[in-house]
Amino acid sequence: MNATQHGYASDQKRIIARLNRIEGQVRGIRQMTENGEYCIDILTQISAADSALKSVALLLLDDHLHHCVAKAAAEGGTVADEKLAEVSAAIARLAK
Template sequence: MTTTSTTSARGYSASKDQLQKRLRRIEGQVRGVQSMVEDDRYCIDVLTQIGAIQAALDKVALGLLDQHAHHCVMGAEGQLREDRTDELIGAVARLMRRGVRSWITEPRASTASASRRRCTA
C-alpha cells in the first residue's frame, strides 16, 4: 500500500537558510533607516538606503518566483499546473505594479546652495 503525504515542501525549502539570511540582512537595513530618520539624516541619504532595501527585496522576490516556477508550477500536472501558472503570472504582475508611480512629476529646479543641506519644512 502506498501513502501520500498531505504536507508538501515549499519550492524554497532547499534554499530556506539562504533566504532567511537575506531577510535578516534586510531587516538590519530597515533598522538602519529607522536610526537615520531618528538622527535627522539627509533625505537623499535615507532614500538611497530605502532604494537598497527595495533592491534587496526584489532579489528575494525573484528568487521565490524562480523557485515557485521550477518546483510548484513545473512539478504540477493538469489543471493544477494551469492554476499555478495563473498564480505565478498574477504574482509577477503585482510585483511589477509596485514600482509604478503616477504621482511623480518633473523635479523642481534646485539651487547650488541647497546641495546636501538638511531638509527642513
C-alpha cells in the same frame, strides 16, 4: 506544510539570511530618520533595501517556478491552470 513541500527548501537558509539583513537595513533607515539624517542619504538606503527585497522575491519566484509550477504543469488540468494563474498574478504584482 514546510519548505520541502515548496520549492525553496534548498534556498531557505539563504533567503532567511537575506531577509534578516533587509530587516536590519529597514531598522537602520528608521534610526537615520530618528537621528534627522539627510533625506538623500535615507533615500539611498531605501533604494538599496528595495533592490534587496526584489532580489529575494525573484529567487523565491525562480524556486517556485522550478518546483511547484513545474510539478503542477506536469500534472496538467486545473491544478496546472490554477498554479499558472497564481504565479502570473504574483509576477504582475512584482513588475508593477
